[in-house]
Amino acid sequence: MARLLSVSAQWEYARAVLAHVAGHTPLPGAEARPLVLMLTLRTARTGNLVGQDVNALGLTDPEDLVEQLTGCGWLSLPGAVGDLLASRPENPTPVTVPSLVPDEGGTGPFTFGRKTRPKLSGWAQRVVSDKKLRKAKAPAGARLLAVTLATWTNEAGRLGPGGRGVTLNALTNRVPVGAGELRDLIDRLTAADWLTDAALTDAALTDTHLTGRLPERVLPLTCPLLD
Template sequence: MRDELIELGDLFRAYQQRTEPDLALLADLHERKARAFTTWADVSGIMSLRLEARRAEQAATAARFQHQQRTGGIADSDGPAVSRLLTAPTQGDHARSVLAYVADHSPLPGPEARLLVLMLTLRTAHTGTGNLVGQDLTALGLTDPEDLVEKLTGCGWLTLPGTAGDLLASRPENPTPITVPSLVPHEDKAGPFTFGKKMRPKLSGWAQKIVSDKKLRKAKATAGTRLLALTLATQTDASGRLGPGGQGIALNTLAAWVPVDSGELRHLVDQLTAADWLTDAAVTDDQLTGQLTERVLPLTCPLRA
């Protein structure tokens, strides 16, 4: 074990000396680090080592995702788009449970804060900790991500080792560790979510792909539009129809998850329709009907989970 850790240290130092990043290699290094720290934690029983292993797993996922973005392996490619649909009923249930939790516990008002809090909650849901890079924030369509992060740290909802500017400048080869204190588990209190540690990165990765979907980027969608897109994606059946039985979703239901007034909500729906992200959409009698355009990949597709 000692030899493995020494070798890993040497490999990470060598990586830092590279003139060009190799995110696939970096993801492999983080995965190897996660395995080593998990083994060390199993032998020693030290909880901090297990948390470090989880951070390494999250860093590997982030690096792998960034690698695919840069190489065109996901939504930037000409092939099928990222799945808008969750492929199992329990996945949808878990995604909606996070939406409901954030609706009740978001520390700041407005759709931009709601989207950022939602994405950070998904990233840290199991341990209260996770890793983040600047592009994770700039992909959300936020008006001023640095100011919003400062407000979240200022109210104590989020803690960082440095400044909001440092977080925005961080890259996949050196992600920023983040902590959401309210989600850190306590021995005498169960966490707010019931899904397991393997489900969390699947939900988080799927949500990140939804909000950074190629069509939304092309349309320069706002954070509110992206939040609505993600919300609708959790409310679809296997055929892509919205709402229970494909009958649509009441606007007042959506307003609980997307904190804008009804007029703005209709405008966001129009933006999704104009971007060809939502098809056959209409708002009548306070009911949203329509379906998501379907170019579906499984949630569990390798390197896309």
């Protein structure tokens, strides 16, 4: 089976970006994080953005979120937020995230090169704009969970190291929602055929785990965990 990200180094880069975003998103909540993820992937070196990139994330109020990111200094735009959201592929908007710009020595937060960045960005865009997620009008949190789970499977698509599941603590670190909302997001992914056999179970005396697997149609978008 051919995966969109075809080599294990790219899978590790994808996980590294998700971990970075979890620790460096300047705004709280599950809506801001997929936007920051997409902007991080687009601007890890240099980046252009069009309105559809933002509108595809299922955000409740994309203009307000972008305004907050520019207002706190995390994101720099050459013009108004409305211009970004209205921009099209033939006239994209250049965007900059100052904290991601490499220093004078060329050192930045990521080790992948210019050729890898668009591959990672394209992969994330394919996940969040998945046809069935779009049809289900999945909210931003569900799309963020979809990206997260795509990086936490084994080769066969079962969740977690060795297919033993992902801890609830790890999930809520990446998808910052309460347990009740997380269950709703899991149900949404199940209804959109992104997740099957999903169950939250107690394991190893303490942590609650999400077990299950990603269906065959999703496997080309997965980044399997390495043993």
